[in-house]
Amino acid sequence: MPPPTPCEEPMHDFLLTHDTPAQYAHALHETVDTLAVHLAGTRSPRSAATPEELEELVAAVDLERPLGDLGAVVEETRRLYLDHAVHFHTPGYMAHLNCPVAIPAVAAEALTAAVNTAVETWDQSTTATLVEQRIVDWTAARIGFPTAGEPDGVFTTGGTQSNLQALFTAREDRLSRSHPASRRERLGRLRIVAGEHAHFSVAKAAHLLGLSPDAVVPVPAARDGAMDPVALERALHDVAASGGEVAAVVATAGTTDLGAIDPLADVARACSAHDVWLHVDAAYGGGLLVSPAHRHRLDGIERADSVTVDFHKSWFQPVAASALLVREGRNLRFSTWSAEYLNPRHAVQPNLVDKSLQTTRRFDALKLWMTLRTVGAEGIGRALDRVLELAQEAGRIVDEAPDLELVARPVLSTVLFRHVPPGADDAADRLVETVRNTLFDSGRAVVASTVLDGRRCLKLTFLNPATTTDDVQQVLELVRAAGRDAAAPRPLEAAAGAR
Template sequence: MSDFLFTRDTPAQYARALHSTVDTVAVHLAGTGGPRSAASPGQLEDLVAAVDLDRPLGDLGAAVDETRRLYLDHAVHFHDPGYMAHLNCPVAIPAVAAEALTAAVNTAVETWDQSTTATLIEQRIVDWTAARIGFPAAGEPDGVFTSGGTQSNLQALFTAREERLSRPHPGTRQERLAGLRIVAGEHAHFSVAKAAHLLGLAPDAVVFVPGTRSGALDVVALERALHDVAASGGEVAAVVATAGTTDLGVIDPLPGVAEACRAHGAWLHVDAAYGGGLLVSPTRRHLLAGIERADSVTVDFHKSWFQPVAASALLLREGRSLRFSTWSAEYLNPRHAVRPNLVDKSLQTTRRFDALKLWMTLRTVGAEEIGRALDRVLDLAQEAGRIVAGAPDMELVAEPVLSTVLFRHVPPGTGEDDADRIVEAVRTALFDSGRAVVASTVLDGRRCLKFTFLNPATTATDVERVLDLIRAAARETAPRPLEAVAGAR
């Protein structure tokens, strides 16, 4: 048998390869001096293009070394305190161990005869998360792991669509599809509109409700939107509340939204992809009060739970609603099967054993330690907001709620247009230098810089350092006066 395959005959070879690879990664990560290298896109393209995939190196050590030069040396490192851009996190070490286990065994969790206890472990994690949300046991809550928040939201809205269409109502299915609406806050994640498109709803199917001054969904405006849909003869497939908007970190008023949904008989989906980690926060769990009244909830464990990509889950208040995702195949999950087949409730067929990552983290350090790590980054965001607000050349755009901080660099004498230009110039300069990575967005027509904190090791000193880098980059990228340009010729 070929010795490049991991079989029962090669455990020692596998152990050596695994240890060598892990050692390479550990040494590399310990020595990084910034979130990324300063290599240009052209240089990276040349590096990758120079590899001849039809001429193997013939040695794993050589392949690992080549991969280090191609990938590790130029990867974006989320564990570095200079990374403050998106909702990417450093990962829990027990979860890395779980990844090695699942990759080596190559478990697929779609059916019992491919997974056995892996199916049971995922189900326990689903049940545990549903209990943390507060779903009543009487409804037999259930859920399924997915590839990410976008897929979780898609399946939630698909389920809501089918639940709505299963109710008696005049018109054919096609006619009713044309009149279905999804109501969401103006800061809802883009995946809501994308899901509506993929589900075959009308181009104007998503009704965006204006927010309050804080950016949270306005319950009075929501009530008005629900009434307007009904008055026009349409049907509401779902209301989407967000527990942690991407830019502002705002949590919609879940109790008020739930009341409006109950009054109008509307499905409530809570997108807690970002804020779901609050379920285990020792100090901020109350921010999710009302989430237990949702019909479905999205939670991304690979964000505020510090798990490797990908690990998301869709949780449903009543597990029977997952029946809409069931499709049986005789060779795989026949209708007469007596053992649990997770493919019965998943949009995917082949699926990784991602639940083991969270399982091993919980069994190693416990839920409260995860929550305390999240609390540290939320505390840092508050401190970063104070630092920005106290700087004469910085403008805090919105008070931090979770771990995002929106701000603008406005040196003395800078106009609105110049402040907008500074944002992208600074962001690009920092990324190209490899010394820091920050994000940008647009809020109320104004372009802003954005810090997103998900690294518990990042400190206020790191924030001050990156702000100084922003100032330096703004000076270096500022347009030169015409007389200076002329004098330089």
């Protein structure tokens, strides 16, 4: 048989199909091996490459000239991406709410990416729809939602989207109640009451939902950083007295900086007394639902109308894996929009797009499913408990150090502190960003910073149960060294002081 002419040569052999060439399957194995070797040998959170060096590295790639070989592309990608990525699994990473990921979840990512399942409709997902629904039902049961309300939920891209959909649902629930004023008039009067340390996505959601610029009413925190129930009652009365309507109260189970958990039972009682929707943003603290030692800290969450949980934080899942859970499943009807070609109203099989803000959506629930089937809920919870213990140990180390100031007692897994070198008390604010940038530029450690009560401070965030107190001590030594260098007088400054 003569060889095929150029026009007959297959143009799709790079796609994963029923006749994918064997060399591509082999290259996939080699990619996994490359990743495993790289991760095992990585100890620093990032390289010390400058932004200019990285820009040059990326710009040097000619996208109009493909390499034509996956192995060569993987090697190029290693040099371009893996060698300079920020690695959350390393002991020197202590900045944000990024976690090392569960190995079963990585396997799930490979499966879902290869099959490319889309879970918006039954005819694109079949069993995947059922798996997501089981995970939603399981999480709702962990929260403690009563089955009488037929609780439900949906996976989302993250806490911001979960909070947006929760507050949209609360808004529509409030506006669906009979009222003499028009919808337009009521929109201008709707308020969202939230703790002063609530996540910024609450204010962002209010803006996206068309509420007034002053729609978010902040409730002062008590000394521990959690919402003050007395101040909440006052805020609810004030909104009513001014002619406003409360669309929702947002309680936070794990504030970003302090890890504070609002008094959920007290907040729930106030919401019940005032007949307002309670949303609990447990994006950070939701992992306590499987904690053997700390589950009680979420007591009262079962009385919420909606709950946000980020599995890609304290559940050790890869980004993205979040969910919105609602106490009464019927309230998700506000997100339903039907299209004849996709999810017609007369459909018999379940179509998850009926309760999602997204249309095309990944099968993210498989990550948590495979993790639960491998290590169980208690295995996840024990890993989180170790992280909480580490934060307490780090707080003690900071508190006992003469040149460090503990700004707030650790609640979950964050530690806020300031470096105050001897004789440089007035430079503490200035040193924060200098120290942070110095550590990041060196590649040896990554820490965060924030402002609390007008004071700028450094922040350690722990979500790696393999991190040790020795690792903490090493990072603190790097902080000290950077602080000493920044606080030391420069030659010109020293000469001026000598005059």
